[in-house]
Amino acid sequence: MPKHSRKTRDADTDSRAAAIRALPPIDECLRAAKANPALAELSRSYLKLMLQRAQAELRAAILSGRDPQIRDRDAMIDAVVRAAAHAVAADEPLLRPVVNATGVVLHTNLGRAILAESAIEAVELAARSAVNLEYDLETGGRGDRDSIVEDELCALTGAEAATVVNNNAAAVVLALNSLAEGREVIVSRGEMIEIGGSFRLPDVMAKSGAILREVGTTNRTHPNDYADAISPETALLLKVHPSNYRVVGFTSEVTLEDLVEIGRARGVDVMEDLGAGALIDLTEYGIPHEPIVRDRIATGAAIVTFSGDKLLGGPQAGVIVGRPAAIDRIKRNPLKRALRCDKLTLAALSATMRLYLRSGDLAHELPTLRILARRASEIGAIAPRAREIVAERLGDGYVVEIVDVTSQVGSGAMPVEQLKSVALRVTHPEKSANAIAAMFRRARIIGRVADDSFHLDLRTIEDPAVFSVKLETD
Incomplete structure (x- = not known):
């Protein structure tokens, strides 16, 4: 410079x-x-x-x-x-397509999960036509919009009942308000997380009307901490999956199994907020383990909440599954109407659920799973062609190199896991990394600045031809 x-x-x-x-x-x-x-x-x-x-x-x-x-x-x-x-x-809308070359698979600022083709088709069908959103085709009476996805969610999670709202934060607020308004909810101090946008769990709980009762310390919580805190005012024991951080070192946490056992002995239900929430064993695809919703239900959680647009790979939604009595109370809450999903979200979610139930090659049909499961060797195979395209578009003065990097899952899922990847490092002797990033943004290609250089991470690029656009140069 x-x-x-x-x-x-x-x-x-x-x-x-x-x-x-x-x-x-x-x-x-x-x-x-x-x-x-x-x-x-x-x-x-x-x-x-x-x-x-x-x-x-x-x-x-x-x-x-x-x-x-x-x-x-x-x-x-x-x-x-x-x-x-x-x-x-x-006449362009403000919501515009961009190329995600950040390497963050579930990038909140870029819209998180890309929908499967079958989900896109379902959204288009619902958008173009009147649908039986709340209409019972057999009786001609009013139907329940949750029925569009409830059977599929129960089949996938082992839960007896399910409902859906517009995101997981809403799911947590609604569940707590329905089951614990004016009463205590016991939660480990080490699980009092803050998610994106300075959105803190204690604030969520306060808005729900539940009374927060913290136990343990930041790094260590024991079963007795919960057991000793239970009183006649206790409505729920809450477990929160640390979606966007990990506490390491001298630590101790209470497992869901232990929490359920404590709750059963004292007649108190357990609710778990999984955040991302996996429906399948991701390790089968070479992806680090994440708690599986079905396992949490089988362990005895009365209510489990999770996101539709994270590891599930569907539209933005907050899924609540669990016991019929608890789900019924949640559905009857007036807040449910304020937080409910529209026909487009339900159409996309239902189509995504059907993929999980019916697809013989889920990793091929579900973009989130496909991109997460890509091996570094597969990503590296497209790097030379990507480099050739970008170097040609940029012209003289720019240096485009192929480098090994690590990618992230994103959106609070697997916060410490690094996925091996390959990137193009773009430098120029007279331009800063931020100036190069701005130039690419004008072409609607979003990369990342790291180590004082600009990177185009190819994990989130399946076809290097997306770089075949006119890149502006100063």
Whole structure:
């Protein structure tokens, strides 16, 4: 990276500040836009929105150093109007397809699991037609939307009943509110997790109306800690799978088996929040072990919650399985209606469940499992072609190398597990890793910056032809 003097940096800062101050008000852009044939017939609200977006992009360009060096007010207005006209012509939604080259298989910011083709077809069918969402085709009366997935979930988990809401955090809130509002829920201090977006389990429990009773210490909790804390006010014993961290060293935790035994002796049910929740033994596919929902139900948990869009590989959903009496209380809770899934989610989830039940080659048909199960040798086999495509698109000055890396499962699943992978490392003698990352983002290719260089992790790339796009260069 070229070095600049303090005087030069101060001048650049002053220049950017002046450019920001010179940005024209939207009202001036609106008046100018009326003279543009491509914009003149648009509604004022839509036109204003597109102009605001164009102005924001110009501001971002100035702040990032990609300054178009426009200082004249009329020229700036013209630039904003032309950018808005271009956006209107493209008419792109804000939710846009991107290439996930981060190596994070279940990337929350990029939408987590990619759906199986059969699930996509089911969503399309449900979107195009009226469906029997809550209609009993036999009796002509009102039906139960949970029936669309309940039998399949019970068959896969061994549970006697099931219900579904819009995500696993909602599942935890709803279950606790239904089964423990105003009463105590005992949980190990070492399991008081925080998930993405500073979303903390104690806060979730507080919103549910349940009273948190922490036992043990951060690193060690024993069976007696639970047993001694049980009182007439205890509604549940809660076990939380540490989805996004591990405590190592001098540690001790109470197993679900022990917790169920304590609960049975004192007449208290056990609920477990698995977070990711696997439906099959992942070790058969060379993937590290993750608790299997069926095993947790068989052990005696009254309620188990888990996500639909993590290891399960389906749409965003919070699945609640367990005993009929508990599930019935959850279904009758007025909050259930506020948190319920729509027809598109249920269609995708049902199709995904049918894959688990019927597919003879699940690893081939379910994208999440297929990508997680890829071996480093398989990933390395596509690396030369990927390198050739990227190097050709970037041109002179860029160095594109094939390197060994490790990938992550993501979304709080298997937090310490590293998956062997292969990546393209892209460097340039005059561009920083962040500048290269920004260039790729403009082409909607999302990689990662590591060790002061930009990487395109090929674990999440099955066809290197996705790189055959026009990469912008400065």
